Amino acid sequence: MPVIKILPHxxxxxxxxxxxxxxxxxICEALVENGIALEHACEMSCACTTxxxxxxxxxxxxxxxxxxxxxxxxxxxGLTPTSRLACQAILSDDDVVIEIPRYTINHARExx
Numbered sequence: 001m002p003v004i005k006i007l008p009h010x011x012x013x014x015x016x017x018x019x020x021x022x023x024x025x026x027i028c029e030a031l032v033e034n035g036i037a038l039e040h041a042c043e044m045s046c047a048c049t050t051x052x053x054x055x056x057x058x059x060x061x062x063x064x065x066x067x068x069x070x071x072x073x074x075x076x077x078g079l080t081p082t083s084r085l086a087c088q089a090i091l092s093d094d095d096v097v098i099e100i101p102r103y104t105i106n107h108a109r110e111x112x
Contacts, residue, residue, distance in 0.1 A: 004030055005097040007056065012036055012100055023093050027053060027062075028086035039104055044087035049076040050104045051086040058096030062089045077103045 001020040004027060008016040013036050021030035028051045031038045039050035046068050055062065059082045065073070069088045073079060078101040086098075 002091045002093055003095040004091070005057075005095070006031070006036060007097065007099045009100040010102065012038065021091055023091050025091050026087050027084070027089045027091065027096070027098065030091065031086065038086060038100060040087055042087075046072060046085060046088055049073065049085065052076040052078075052101055052104065053084055053086045053089070054078070054080050054099040054101065055082045055084055055089070056097040056099055058094050059084075061092045061094035061096065063092070077101060 001022055004019050004021060006013050006017045008014055017036065019030060019034040026044065028038055028040050028044055041050040042048040049072055062084060065084065065088065069085050072085060073083055076083060
């Protein structure tokens with residue numbers, strides 16, 4: 001199973017973490033199922049940018065983005081050339097390293 005290494009994030013994962021998830025699972029699903037409360041305001045339907053992550057390693061293993069994801073990513077805070085919506089980034093057999101941006105454009109966060 002591929003490993004997702006999550007770099008430290010002040011609120012969601014202060015010490016970083018490493019989790020395993022089956023190939024074919026989205027990064028968002030894997031994080032949420034392993035207790036990392038990544039925002040996903042649109043319930044993983046590619047209709048917002050709250051699950052935006054920056055892929056530091058393994059970007060090419062996640063497959064191509066489609067036009068809808070590209071359009072949504074244009075609205076993400078802190079966009080980089082290796083940004084993905086975690087709900088659309090499907091794991092292959094390769095390990096990935098991700099960074100969760102500090103901010104999102106979500107103005108109505110749950111639990112805050």
